[in-house]
Amino acid sequence: MKQQPSVREFDEFLATVDYESTTFGEYLDHYADQVGDLVNTFIPEGTHPDMNRYLYGPLSRYSENGGKRHRPLICFAACRAVGGDVKRAVSAAAAIEHFHTAALIHDDIADEAELRRGVPCLHLTEGMGLAINAGDLGLTLVNGTVAFDPNLDDSTKIRLITELTEMTRRTIEGQALDIGWARDGRYDITPEDYLVMATHKTAHYSGAVPLAIGAIVGGGSEAEIEGLRNYGLDTGLAFQIQDDLLNLIGSEESTKKDFRNDITEGKRTLCVVHALQNSPKRDRLVEILSSHEKDPAILEEAAQIMQDSGSIDYARAYAENLTSIAKNRLLEILGPSSARDLLISMADWFVNRLN
Template sequence: METISEILKSVDSQVVSFEEYLDNYAGKVGDLVNSYIPRGTHPDMNKYLYDPLLTYSQNGGKRHRPLICFTACLAVGGNVDLAMSAAAAMEHFHTAALIHDDIADEATLRRGEPCLHLTQGTGLAINMGDLALALVNGTVMNDSTLDDATKIRVVTELINMTRRTVEGQALDIGWARDERYDITPEDYLVMAIHKTAHYSGAVPLAIGAIIGGGTECEIQALRDYGLDTGLAFQIQDDLLNLIGAEESANKDFRSDITEGKRTFMVVHALQNLQDDQRARLIEVLSAKERDPKVLAEAVELMEDSGSIEYARNFAENLTSAAKERLKETISPSQARDMLESMADWFVRRLM
């Protein structure tokens, strides 16, 4: 199989935007990630575990987490081939998070396909998510190209990332379960930073910089950049669930309303709607509603409160400020340009 440096060798001459970067390399990076999924010692282990997990991972989306890990490594002048196992580990974590998240949310679609717990059964799906989690640290520890000190530091990052993500997920699920409608935008930001920003931005960038031999200042700058842009990524994800094109959403459209999620737009709307409108939005969020007309009514309430525009502007301002800070620490390069383009894609992507 090609090394990542071989895969990325044309990035500086042919790929300009982050979207092009993903379009050109997601497939090959996906193959790389999947090469770290082992085989069982019994045929039925493959039937009930490894094969379905591999099939699920092959429908892996944009692969932005491993790709930004590689970009951060390049941005500090590192050897990108050394980041291969860590990048795969983060994508395995993403796989586990999606499998378990879909079970918790009783979701039906993931990237346009039936969720794993529907095709394989809940028990086997949970087990596959557990396996993907087990692959995270093991993939790094089994990498003979990394020295022991780097392995320990990378695994420590992954352990802390896992805890923070689980903490954020606990808030997200717990608020919905307990029908909490006193959540503030500030509460939401704590949840989203923990649930998404660390593993979708901060940790992939920090690990790439660590493996690349970056200075502590560079590592921290890239981590901070990932936190800000990762938060913007989650806000945009919430927006797309509400106002994206249904036919291109590749998962349950407006399912966040059905699940009663306390998204940025919801918590802002609940603070700004008139009493009767607020009561109606709470009624819809509490009803596990699936009627498209009622879901559209909830979106209209959020639009009337200015919450959708507020969220969009918040994400845009967050990434604009983050890009300016990045320039103060990371030297100019093709890789830095790509990271700046990443921020724009995070808040302007359509699906």
């Protein structure tokens, strides 16, 4: 396993994070790798060499290919926005990222996916059993990371663990809807159904809880905590809608995963459920979604059906409206600061990734 930077190095890094004069995209680009290293210091090593070979090593390598790391980074920004010490947010931020890692491993297995961020999925490189086991380890790191943090008092730990437990349950609820609708061939799903699923599956852990936890450890008021939570729910939902759009009309390079595999997997995205209600070619769309089709020409046909039915424009407008309202609300909750401005920039980044 790779040599991890020292705690002192990370203290120095956190002290130099610049929340000023930068957009959210620049913030992620500049600090994602360093925060990834920080997160991965919480992955332990085994007491037997083969534990590292079969468990800790594969999880570490998977986590090193970690994307933008926006969840820990927005947790830090929320902590700063309420005037807190970012070092107190490190374990909770890492906990959420380890949950994300575990969820992706299990999600790829459930979806029978082949690529994650441009490389083969863990269940293909390590086998199904070891991949499930590594995902389970990621889940144990969620509450455990916070519970063993010497910088947090017991009451704060209990509150954070409660937040993380509820986050986990809600995400699993959303995943159950997503998988169940596909398994049962459900094409009666409405946009309202989708919004419930996506809010539970993504918005809580990708937006609401990182921001709320950052405010909690930062000593924010209850109004600030709940305001940031609601901001995260709205922007996290917009993030998922935009993620679905990227998979549909972005490019393989922009998604770093199988392009249009949401169609192959029959995902009930907002574009899909809107088209099912509005397209005269509904039956053909259902046929494609049910066939696990990988032919690029057929996938393009499905995307065109959604385009012609106005579903892509509908989804994009819904996400943009969510973030516009959310930004105005946040300005009323938080006082002026560079961290607040960065969080406002986050909303724009979430919905402009196609531009």
